[in-house]
Amino acid sequence: MSTNADTEPTVGIELTPEHPIERIAELAVLAEDEGFDIAFASSHYFNRDPFVALSRMADATDSIRLGPGVVNPYETHPVKLAAQTATIDEFSDGRAVFGIGAGDRSSLANLGIERERPLRRVLETFRVARDLWAGETVSHDGTFAASDASLNLEPASGRIPVYVGAQGPHMLRMSAKHADGVLVNAAHPRDLEWAAGQLEHGLDERSDDRGAFEALAFASVSVAADEAAAREAARPPVAFIVGGAADPVLDRHDIDREAASSVGDALSKGDLTDAFDRVTPAMIDAFCVAGTTAQVADRFDAMLDHVDGIVVGSPLGPELDDAIERASEAIGRARGSRGSRQ
Numbered sequence: 265m266s267t268n269a270d271t272e273p274t275v276g277i278e279l280t281p282e283h284p285i286e287r288i289a290e291l292a293v294l295a296e297d298e299g300f301d302i303a304f305a306s307s308h309y310f311n312r313d314p315f316v317a318l319s320r321m322a323d324a325t326d327s328i329r330l331g332p333g334v335v336n337p338y339e340t341h342p343v344k345l346a347a348q349t350a351t352i353d354e355f356s357d358g359r360a361v362f363g364i365g366a367g368d369r370s371s372l373a374n375l376g377i378e379r380e381r382p383l384r385r386v387l388e389t390f391r392v393a394r395d396l397w398a399g400e401t402v403s404h405d406g407t408f409a410a411s412d413a414s415l416n417l418e419p420a421s422g423r424i425p426v427y428v429g430a431q432g433p434h435m436l437r438m439s440a441k442h443a444d445g446v447l448v449n450a451a452h453p454r455d456l457e458w459a460a461g462q463l464e465h466g467l468d469e470r471s472d473d474r475g476a477f478e479a480l481a482f483a484s485v486s487v488a489a490d491e492a493a494a495r496e497a498a499r500p501p502v503a504f505i506v507g508g509a510a511d512p513v514l515d516r517h518d519i520d521r522e523a524a525s526s527v528g529d530a531l532s533k534g535d536l537t538d539a540f541d542r543v544t545p546a547m548i549d550a551f552c553v554a555g556t557t558a559q560v561a562d563r564f565d566a567m568l569d570h571v572d573g574i575v576v577g578s579p580l581g582p583e584l585d586d587a588i589e590r591a592s593e594a595i596g597r598a599r600g601s602r603g604s605r606q
Contacts, residue, residue, distance in 0.1 A: 274480060274573030275595050276302035277580075277588065278333055281312035285320050288312075291584060292321040296328040298592035304333020304363055304575060309375060315348045322356035329359045333482070333575070334429040334447065336367025337389040338377050343402075343413045346393035350419050358421030363447060364390055365429025368508065370532075381407050383434050387442060390426045397424055429482065432510075433462045440466025440477060447575060451483035451553050453563075454516055456570035481567050482575045484552040487560045487590040488582050497582040498552040499540040505551040506543065507531045517550035557590045561597035568598060 277295045279288050292303045303321060305314040314332045321330055330352060335345055345364070353360035366382035385407040392410065395402050401414040428439035431449040439446040440463040448459045463479055470477065484501045488494040506519070507528035514524050523544060530539035548554050553563045564574055574595065581587025 271572070273568055273595070273599060274301050274478060275592075276300060276304060276333075276480060276482075276573065276575035277591070278304045278306050278482070278575055278577040279317070279321070280306045280308075280578050281314060281317045285312060285317050288317045289320040289324040291588065292328065292330075293324050294585060294588050295592075296325045298588055299595075300328060300576075300588075300592065301573075302329040302331070302361060302575070304331055304361075306578065307332050307335045309339060309371065315352065318352045318360075319355055322352060322359065325356075327359070329361050330356055331361035331427070332363050334363035334365035334427075336365055336372070337385050337408070338367055338372055338379060339375065341410075342389040342392055342408055343396065343410050345389065346396045347415050347417075349393070349424060350397055350415055350417055353419040353421050353424055354417055356420075358419070360419065360421065361425045361427055362390065362393065363427045363429060365447070366435065370508070383438055386428060386435070387438055390428070390443065393424075394426070427478075427480070431459075431513075436462040437466035437469075439463070440479075441469045442466075442474070443477070444475070445478035445480060447480050447482035448571065449482050451481065451485070451563075451567075451577075452517070452550050453566040453570060455513065455550075456481055456567055458516070460570045478573065479571045480573045480575050481571045483567070483577055484579070485560065485576045485587075485591060486552055486554040486579050486581050487557060487587050487594060489556065489586075489590075491555045491559065493582050494556065495545075495548055495554045497579050498548050498554040499543045500536070501578050502543050502547050502551045503527050503531060503536075503539045506547050507539070509551075517546065519544075519546055519550060523547075557594050558597070560591065561594040561601070564594055564598035565601050568602060 277300045305317040307314040349362045369379050388406045396415050397419045404410045425444040427445040427447050428443045429447045430436045430439050486494045486498040506524050527542045576591045
């Protein structure tokens with residue numbers, strides 16, 4: 265499916281700045297010690313600033329790559345996003361990656377922002393960012409405007425990899441054609457197999473000078489010693505995933521549309537307890553990798569049939585440090601299982 269098919273799977277982790285910045289830095293250190301390759305700081309207007317978190321993560325770590333996962337080009341001007349990411353690259357001695365996506369429509373609506381022409385906006389954002397990182401002065405008139413914009417710094421790495429957060433067919437195809445990687449918003453092999461087919465269409469149109477492309481599953485994961493505890497911790501993120509899931513995705517997993525709508529309605533009313541209670545076992549199975557270390561390892565193994573790596577996303581598990589260690593062990597088991605079959 266990808267241009268990196270024969271390499272060792274990339275392993276990333278999502279750290280959500282709903283916790284104090286120093287705690288996020290501690291978790292980044294643990295993730296680095298556990299062998300994770302990339303740490304993404306998620307970006308939501310109601311949490312702590314991801315770039316502040318990334319700067320502290322960079323200061324606390326030595327080798328793990330770091331980036332926003334993912335920012336959107338509506339809340340912040342794309343030129344400013346390019347500058348912020350270049351700053352992280354400089355401060356981390358060239359370890360930055362740029363996670364960019366269209367953003368959550370409902371969250372943007374809370375800020376009075378309409379998510380117009382999302383595919384073009386994302387594509388134009390990272391194209392302009394690449395030019396700015398290359399030291400160019402940029403004028404742009406498209407889904408956003410910039411006139412004679414330039415940065416007073418250059419990335420230490422020389423080239424910051426761009427990962428596009430994607431779920432729909434058009435964004436997936438665009439990412440494969442133009443970006444360095446994709447963060448597929450899915451946790452089930454069935455969804456990842458479908459996404460791989462969409463990515464193939466984009467890869468068919470990818471120019472040779474773009475270099476290698478990496479497909480990563482950006483998956484909700486909840487792992488613990490006790491399966492029931494892991495699945496219970498999965499309820500909040502699964503509720504939000506279900507609330508925004510398109511009908512074809514629900515149909516792919518035989519999830520009742522009315523049941524999904526009831527979750528979304530409760531979320532829109534702000535009744536989180538009711539929304540979480542309405543999450544069914546089938547929804548958890550479809551939208552989260554939830555269970556014991558062994559169960560999660562088996563699911564990771566199946567997911568890696570369709571992607572080049574996995575980003576272990578929120579909630580991680582009921583206890584964060586334990587979950588990071590267990591997720592690392594699960595990845596190791598999945599790698600070992602795959603190696604034994606080759």
